[in-house]
Amino acid sequence: MIETNLLPPKFEAWFASRGWRPRAHQLALLEHGLAGRSVLLIAPTGAGKTLAGFLPSLVDLAARPKWKPGTRRRGVHTLYVSPLKALAVDIERNLETPVQGIGLDVAIETRTGDTSASRRQRQKLIPPDILLTTPEQLALLLAGRDAETFFEDVKTVILDELHALVTSKRGDLLALGLSRLRAIAPDIRAVGLSATVADPDELRAWLVPQAPREPLALSEIVTVTGGARPDIRIFEADEAIPWAGHSARYAYQGLLAEIDRHRMTLIFVNTRSQAEMVFSELWRLNDDNLPIALHHGSLDVGQRRKVEAAMADGRLRAVVATSTLDLGIDWGDIDLVIHVGAPKGASRLAQRVGRANHRMDEPSTALLVPANRFEVLECQAALDANYIGAQDTPPIRDGALDVLAQHVLGRAVAGPFRADDLHAEIVSAYSYRHLDRQQFDRVVDLVATGGYALRAYERYAKIKLTADGTWRLTHPRFAQAYRLNVGTIIESPMLKVRLGGKARGRGPVMGGRLLGEVEEYFCEQMKVGDTFLFAGEVLRFEGMRETEVVVSRARSSDPRIPVYAGGKFPLSTFLAAGVRKMLSDPSSWQRLPAPVRDWLMLQRDHSLLPQPDELLVETFPHRGRYFLVLYPFEGRLAHQTLGMLLTRRLERFGFKPLGFIATDYVIAVWCSSDVGGAIARRDLTLSRLLEPDMLGDDLEAWMAESYLLKRMFKACAMIAGLVEKNAIGAQKTGRQVTVSTDLIYDVLREHQPGHILLEAAWADASSGLLDLKRLSDMLSRISGRIVHKRLDRISPLAVPIMLEIGGERVAGEADEDVLRAAADDIIREAMA
Amino acid sequence: MTALRAGQGDDDVLTVGGLVNLNGAAVRFDASGVLHWPEERLLVVADLHLEKGSSQGKRGRFVPPYDTRATLRALSEAIGRLRPARVIALGDSFHDGGAEGRLAPADLDSLAVLVGAVDWTWVAGNHDPLPPAGLGGTPVTEIAIGPLVFRHEPRSGRAVGEVAGHLHPAAKVGRARSVRRRAFVSDGSRCLLPAFGAYTGGLNIMDAAFKGLFERSRLIAWMLSDGRVYPVRSAELLPD
Missing domain, CATH: 3.40.50.300 (P-loop containing nucleotide triphosphate hydrolases)
Structure with missing residues (x-):
């Protein structure tokens, strides 16, 4: 089946000298590679994925005649894209061993955000045989005027950690980059390296160009199973x-x-x-x-x-x-x-x-x-x-429109384009295959003039349709803005943390070592003298200098500012199902530690344990408040959304909810009226409270005033280039020249609610932050299967969430509370 | 007018009817961001910055060009509710010299309706030193009414009875979590109005630009949030 003589003698000798034999999957990849076929390699860590990915390129390059001075310089042969800079650097190091061992004359270089300008310049003049880079750098290279000559010789694109990339906006950026590369070098083959995933066919389809109205095209696949059981x-x-x-x-x-x-x-x-x-x-x-x-x-x-x-x-x-x-x-x-x-x-x-x-x-x-x-x-x-080798990677969603807008501008930066060609190119990418022409034209309009019904920016258009039918960039400064703002990673602004002296007189003493960076919001709450943990030390906040946080070493070992220590990843659907199953099956408890086992038994005796597809709702009074505790096990994001919606509904039904808290497992809502009694008297039915229709009007109403959508909108506006990332947060004067995205959001929502970026923000929020899909799946799953247990005190299962209850309040009220606390009561009373 | 002793000591912040005593004039800091002087049937609004949105376009920042519409809608709501006979626009009504020309026809119409319905005064600002060409209204550099004088940019040092805009005051409060809002700022002798325009940001009252303008012990920031006004004393205010 596999021809071992595909491997040139030099390579065989090298394997032999190390006491190795090429593994079956490495040879399989070589065979696909030499035949010019795209392929997905799925293998556990430690299977020699990297070498397998590069082997066909190395074999091909070994046979390539030496470049002679005076002839045309050859472009890059193999492009490797990884989600991490560090990974690219690491691969460069790891490839040295076989390249030197086999005695190959192959130039391998990295190009990341850290690469110096002079080295970038040189790479353009003398492209290496193998270039190791990131999705952002690929986008930048593709937007260069010389992109076509730089990439026309590319034979292979290797995409590492593909499973991690494809589900993010960076994956969208990469998908669009790949579609562009294919337009430049049509015979390019893609090699995806991935850990095991739930649905390999999605990745296979992602790797190859798709044709409209045809069944999905799939790449070849090589799967390495086994490995020792951990x-x-x-x-x-x-x-x-x-x-x-x-x-x-x-x-x-x-x-x-x-x-x-x-x-x-x-x-x-x-x-x-x-x-x-x-x-x-x-x-x-x-x-x-x-x-x-x-x-x-x-x-x-x-x-x-x-x-x-x-x-x-x-x-x-x-x-x-x-x-x-x-x-x-x-x-x-x-x-x-x-x-x-x-x-x-x-x-x-x-x-x-x-x-x-x-x-x-x-x-x-x-x-x-x-x-x-x-x-x-x-x-x-x-x-x-x-x-059991179960996998729970999320499915690939449709490509984001803000990333598409960035790509369209990048395309114009590279040179004039025809809308028909670009649209055809883009829909060949798996994640953009559903993008219809009308939607595409809206994105082009967004790039050109902002996409507004009120045509205020025609004369300032960034790109213009010219007489020859091509779209062209109107001014080189937009190319510069594109280069400064490329990428999809919008973090909250980061501040550098620098070791300095104690604050004396007018401000902190500067000049120490750089320790790292923290999110701006983390510093917002700090006063001089506050202590916090960073870089493994307890540091004392001394003040701010422009975009730097100045700190000193604190003598105490006890940081004052606590930090939120929960996970940023919500519980996966798969694990949630596992936990629910375990709860309902006492025979599985013997594998649990004794205290946990006892805890579940207590719960069984004092309240009840739900079946895997049931939702348990407990109600009990505690310290003068009435608690409603739900156990959906659907992850923090879905729970937070449900908590917001539940409090809104309870409010409307007149139960005066005071607050709620959500963890990965449980939601607790507390009210000032007896919600358990109302359920017992049938004044309130839980099936009505948890009707799937709550995802309609209630959700709309809540989202409209929620800061979540604003945050999403900000990211979309920056990625799409409506506002500039590097201009945001730079101004400290308050009467900014730039307009804050929050103000933009409010005005846009009121005056053009159908704007394409609001659509993009909504899509992001519902899939990312709100986990709406999961919530709606859950609501239909539990429909008719809600079990209510009315108790006179806290149940064992409720203890963890009751201990978590801290400063959480009903949404939107918190800001007003802060203001109420700060405001002068006496004046307020007199004014009332 | 009898001063109501609202606070302890010699604080005479409020007058009868919950109005604020500003150098002897009984005014209201309206939650919309306009200053209302019922006795004079006067409404004052600062820093509309009309067409600030479209001013960004030249640089390729295509922010939604609906800020003028939003600003005018809010202003017309305040005028409709408070029914003044006279309106003073306290300068920087237009974001730049070309702003009037960039107004969308519908926005131009609604502005003309507002200006035509009352005795309208345009105070000159640094963004709009010249009055609008075709909108009517009376252009002035400053204007005095009773104990108050209305101008765009506050004079340095103390200025008794001055009502100004220009600085876009905002205040920040809260320890565990902070809240920042536009605010009127006053020490009972002078008052700065928050910027009214939909796209106008705010400058923290603790910023150096406010230095020496107020008697700090009597300073109150009237913070605007969600249709309400929160009077906050200077001890509670935080810098950015």
């Missing part, structure tokens, strides 16, 4: 597992012992602040001074590189990390992966556990550390899922 345990401590919270403090002593027993441990957490906390707590207990380091995306690049190098050299015993170390990167000799907090998704867990023992044939060892009791259930569900 050895995953749930951490068991002598101490009781906490009811609520995210710190997992109970486990740290035991974790240190585990670190001590292994060569090198990788500790994953879900958020930056959690990483900081775990790191500092471990060091507080670390009497033996085991070398433990910290790695997360907000740290300064230099500091991160140091940690990575120390890992590779085996100088560390443990690293506490967030998702920056999540993808494919392969450093050092890790023999244990610890996951603090629940993994939130089975695929995520598989990916992270894959870090340990980066050789496929040895089992990975991993330890899950649930931070609270519900997380124990979730960890157990994840563990079950990992063994």
